[in-house]
Amino acid sequence: MEHRVVYLDCYDGITAPLLLGALFDIGLDLNALKKAMAALSLPAHTITSQKQDAPVSGRSARLALDAPEKAVPWRLADTPALLPPGTLKELVRQPVLSMVKHIAQTTSKLQKLPIEDVSLPDITTLLWLIALTLGLDMLNVDENYVSPLPMATGSRQGPHGWEPLLLPEALEMLIRVEAVWYSTPDNKQVSLEGAAFLSELASFEPVNFSVTQVGYGCVPGKSASDGGQSLRLCLGNLSPSSRRAPQPAPSPVQTTLEQAESETDWVTVLETNIDNMSGELLGGLLDHLLELGALDVSYTPMQMKKNRPATLIRVIAPPELGEQLAMSLLRETTTLGVRFQHMQRLKARREPRTIQTSFGPMLVKVKYLGEQLISASPEYEECARVARERNIPLADVYEVARSEVQTLIIGSRKKT
Structure with missing residues (x-):
């Protein structure tokens, strides 16, 4: 059975608009996503997507509150009450709650706040996380893999003064999952939402898969210097035969196992x-x-x-x-x-076999590599049955049965 995977090539970093735009570019139905989001008891909002030709041909994504002037701070500890069981599939709801928990824990740690007091200016971050997780579920994606991430060096002017280009909260979340980084002087962004998503739903391990479709999420602009950014999303299939990473030359033990079928x-x-x-x-x-x-x-x-x-x-x-x-x-x-x-x-191949013992017929488990009998052992339930029927210690039954099973193994090896 084929296993559907996504590989995220984050050469310009990763943000929620880039990732959602890439999902739209490979076929995520905008109207279906809107309908699913509208069914939730969350503030009114609008999701849009447009075709873009720069910096590459792809799609943009925008999510905004309908009345931002009425937005109130979002207290992260209140999120489970906003998404009670039954509002979303559990395979969507639980990852979203975990992402919010990661944000709350890292913010609490860095700002030295009680976790129940952590809040963000509004609820937009939660809406992005729900939209991304719903989108992947609608596309029937089984697993997500991600390229090494750009660690932008330098600083920028933030709402509270100068801050690193890579948000401390984003870095802290990705340290936990052993993200792979490379340093760059360019202004490439790994956003709070992007880091939360990767920390819960993506793997940095190498992967072998066949690509069936490629999509690009874009922030409009001709280049990174004027705000243009993109993310490449490769959709593909990972079958059992292709899942194995390239192997070194077989060792003597491996060769023996292969010969043993x-x-x-x-x-x-x-x-x-x-x-x-x-x-x-x-x-x-x-x-x-x-x-x-x-x-x-x-x-x-x-x-x-x-x-x-x-x-x-x-x-x-x-x-x-x-x-x-x-x-x-x-x-x-x-x-x-x-x-x-x-x-x-x-x-190893295993099969049950009934053998004659001094206690009568008993069921044993026999282990084979190919046609070679490697070992056999008495079944616990059989030994317990004999111990009860004969009113003798279980350990005594097991020792006698094991000894007679070993005789069976030795006899079988001599015949071969």
């Missing part, structure tokens, strides 16, 4: 950090995720900020169940976000 498949790995749920709830969550079809669920103790003990939840799932399990984590835990990535998995 080991199997490969793709899985989705979900992760989230929890620091405020009880062990009882986490135990029930594990059972529920497995019932929904997760291949594996693990909990790892960890330490978070302010020295809080926490738990890293990691779920391995079939790709087709990734979204369902991510939504379950969002619904049934206290987390505000779930990280996910698609990974290729190398598997």
Whole structure:
């Protein structure tokens, strides 16, 4: 199944108008976006887009409040109340809330304000974030990748005096996700909205994909010196066969595995950090995720900020169940976000086999590489059944069964 991806070539930086303009240029329906935005209980606003011929051929995007003179400061802590569950798809709503949280946390840190007191002059930033996330969802984009970003050097006159060309809040958010930068003396902008978007919905990892469409978002002007800027957006497909990065020459171990005809498949790995749920709830969550079809669920103790003990939840799932399990984590835990990535998995072939033991027939799990039997182990449930039926310690049953299974392996190897 093809995996739809976007690659953002940010040679002039990234701002919300540049990114939304590029989405319009590859086919995002302006009227559909307006309709979706109008359904939200947010201040009246207008979204427009125009064809541009400079600095490249593309589209511009503009979003503005209908009555800016009536705008009041937007208190970021109030955002969840503005977007209660049900107002947007959770795969749109949750990333938007996370972006707002990133802005609030970095602003609180840099301005030394309580996070509940952080505010921006108006709500336009939230409108941009919603429009961008909705636009990607409407285009059925699965993942976003981004080029290295320009770190403009120098300063400019801001509303409160001279400030760096690269906003401290934008840099702080992108440090958290290990963004890749290159320095430049040119006035290339990474805006607050652009940084928030990248910190939540984009990856700086290299990617292999086939390009199906290219769009450009533009700020009108002939060149960067007179305000002209652009961003290139490449839309493409990432299939399992093309997802692998170029590999070095195979090692002896890799060659052995290939000769053994080991199997490969793709899985989705979900992760989230929890620091405020009880062990009882986490135990029930594990059972529920497995019932929904997760291949594996693990909990790892960890330490978070302010020295809080926490738990890293990691779920391995079939790709087709990734979204369902991510939504379950969002619904049934206290987390505000779930990280996910698609990974290729190398598997040994396994099959159940019933063997005769001193306890009678028992089911064991046999592991193969190609046709070579590598190992086998008794199934826990079988050992527990025998222990109950014969009223003997489980450890004794397991040791006897394991010893007799090893005899099976040795005999099989001698035959080959």
